[in-house]
Amino acid sequence: MGTGVQRTTRRQLLSAIALAGGTAALYQAMTTLGHAAETQFTGPPNLSGARKGATVLVLGAGLAGLLAAYELTKAGYKVRILEFQNRAGGRNWSLRGGDTYTELGGATQKIGFQPGNYLNPGPWRIPHHHRTLLHYCRQFGVALEPFIQFNHNTYIHSSTAFGGKPVRFKAAKADFEGNVAELLAKSINQNALDEAVTAEDRERLLEALRGWGMLDKDYRYVSSLRASAHRGYERPPGGGVNGAPIPSPLLDFHDVLDPQVWTSMSFFMGHEMQTTMFQPVGGMDMIGKAFARQVQDLITYNAKVSRIAQDRKGVEVTYTDTASNTVQTAKADWCVCTIPLSILSQIDMQVTDEMMAAIRAVPYSGQVKIGLEMRRRFWEEDDSIYGGHSFTDQEIGLISYPNNDLFGRGPAVLLGAFAREPGAYWLAGMTPEQRIEVALAQGSVIHPGAYRKEFMTGASVAWSRVPWALGCCARWSEETRKEHYQTLVAMDRRIVLAGEHASYVGCWMEGALLSSLDAITRLHKRALEA
């Protein structure tokens, strides 16, 4: 068939371009041919032919470590993983009823959620373009379900707009777009943009503004059935005698310019935030558990690493078995170290001064997440909100509605806070009980009445107090990237670092996996050359 021929030709062309001009030229060509790059993942690495008896020590049984162990074992290496905790998965983690969690400072929470309910303290959503993660989820049998990221019907709340009351996202978005369209149309019609835009494009733009912004025939954005079709009605269309809709009044223009409005709109256009997104059925840790199953015999749990040494022949890691409180050593030819920099910077490590400086250069963020179990899904039943997020400028940052068991009748867990600095610092300084109280008080602003009434129990994780991570994820700045990134990801003799901190997809599982694949590919190459 004709299309088959065309396809082959394109592929041959791309191969030729890649050979001639390298990766950047290839990506350029792909985009030009209508194939924008979705990911740097090009399939699982094709590693094989490890030297007989070659060994690798992997530090950390998070996703980066587990994947490294899995692929290196397939390549023929003898692999061992040392893990500080008594479980695998690392920050890929879910808290369930019956779990106990003790944070730095000593506060212990006994989680009281009903069976089937959970809080994902770390990662909680998967973008459609995180192809590495999606690939291994499929391969390892992790069932995924949609994560409702974008929901027109959630609330926006700002303490400095709309009288401090929540408004529906759709109404704020429609009014922002309507006002922007009206103002730009006015400029065009006043000939203010005659130099910037051709006469033909001015006509096209006016038509576009009217259609996109729901302007009337005079290019005005006014309360009308037309505007209500985007922003919501005073009385929505119905059936029978009283079926006719009634238009809704517009929000105040000054309020519509509140940063909460445009930051929310911009948020949903963010690369990692765009739909479609997914979550594992049953909790995020289904992923960590599935990865761990592939290499379960290789993991030593309760191993607290205190020293990482290397010489020309190999790597020696000293660790304490925290179960027996005995100091032990492990040796290997090579080491893939996935310990978060926040922890690693405190470990005695035989690397170059430049590497040590890189490890110490990157601060960690300290998000706080709070899960609130509610007796019933009042956000669905009373507010017609099924998944998605209501944003607020209060410390809790948002309320996110569960995506599992939509329309369920039993208790469900809301994400009652996803706080970032400075709100996160404030919440981290509190006891778990105090954090719940803040979440209830601030959440009640968005869902008055039901929020406290339906509350059953809560759980919180302040990442700056997580003993085995001391933070949520690496926070690179442009400056630290420039100065330290290439050092951090480069092999330091027999040691290579991997994890979200060794990627440009920071704070995401995908970054950890892509970093891991890149690290082990280079390690394997070096091992064959050595």
Add this chain to the structure above:
Amino acid sequence: MGTGVQRTTRRQLLSAIALAGGTAALYQAMTTLGHAAETQFTGPPNLSGARKGATVLVLGAGLAGLLAAYELTKAGYKVRILEFQNRAGGRNWSLRGGDTYTELGGATQKIGFQPGNYLNPGPWRIPHHHRTLLHYCRQFGVALEPFIQFNHNTYIHSSTAFGGKPVRFKAAKADFEGNVAELLAKSINQNALDEAVTAEDRERLLEALRGWGMLDKDYRYVSSLRASAHRGYERPPGGGVNGAPIPSPLLDFHDVLDPQVWTSMSFFMGHEMQTTMFQPVGGMDMIGKAFARQVQDLITYNAKVSRIAQDRKGVEVTYTDTASNTVQTAKADWCVCTIPLSILSQIDMQVTDEMMAAIRAVPYSGQVKIGLEMRRRFWEEDDSIYGGHSFTDQEIGLISYPNNDLFGRGPAVLLGAFAREPGAYWLAGMTPEQRIEVALAQGSVIHPGAYRKEFMTGASVAWSRVPWALGCCARWSEETRKEHYQTLVAMDRRIVLAGEHASYVGCWMEGALLSSLDAITRLHKRALEA
């Protein structure tokens, strides 16, 4: 608790307002209090105390008829339903492998889909605010799953822009917003809007435009990592040594103004099109079947109504039992007629001239839907598209990607066309085989190569050729609404009409249900007064 008190007070206030000022005042007050109306549904009707022995004949076992029968039976009426087809559900319909469908004109299709696959020729998605439908789905045990309505990563295709090649929705949307933001910022900075906007709001607006439109520090929208974070990268962020992203080039401004871009953006803000949306697990007809189960003993199938007569004492309907080809009559005190106007206008009916004029005044739309079963989910595997729609200005209108069994490995059914006039007229004039060929040819423009290669079998429904509907749904204009709507929904002595055509939520199941509830509520009132 304080919030409990507050809640009661609000409710009491709303009751008082409703008593004093009626429904419109109530809606006004609810909005003011931050409770924009989501629906006209206020719960199932509380009908009871029908006169002993009172009977109702319901014509049509679509959703409106089934609900009328269900609620009137609960209210104490003796109900009978006459249905033309040999199944209930009406336009709530799914075609599956093994089904046979003969359209007007005689063309017969034997559907060849694999087990579990289906095409929903009629309704296929449920908005979150269609509370009547959601209420009864829950009550009747219909399991729902998310319908991925909004997907940033689908394609937009215009034959008059982007060289006729598909572009990602996210890229077109980002570039539209970026250009609009830059132009409006330019106007503001040239003082063109000083009279329209206060100095304070100009500053707020500039900040908003920069943040929303991803403008640089000089308020320009340029190819950059910043813009790429919304529109997609040339090379997306990755891990390890080559992790740094590469920005993508912008689309041509003239092309970004193509109507396909802004109509798509506006589409997703439409009241009925906003997220979250749902579909029944297993096919849309799960709803019709669940409704039918509630009243299954009341339905007479294969009943072709030819005459609807009434006098002061009751209603008499003449119908042909198409199975035995015998003419029969059915009598009742009252009649709820849910037959589509396209059919009803051809039936001998004893109503006022005004009602007959109303019935004949409303034309029906003739959408065409085409289902294409593909060997594998290439849109997921090759294009990272999970659900959602790619829009095109070709006759097929769109390609919509299945929302069930995401990540599945077996064959799946794409919606390969959802054509409206004039494309629908053109496709309806073809044989089913020709329609499939058009869908493949036009779909291949968006997914070259894979589309034809993976195609297995197809099915099409041209609604203008559906024997029992003669169209998809009622197309009211502002003028016909004004002249005929209230007549159409009013009781004509002992007969009341119901269905999506008797609502302002035309073409949606919710309209049929709201219309039905309104109709039977008035019928019940009249019956008690009679």
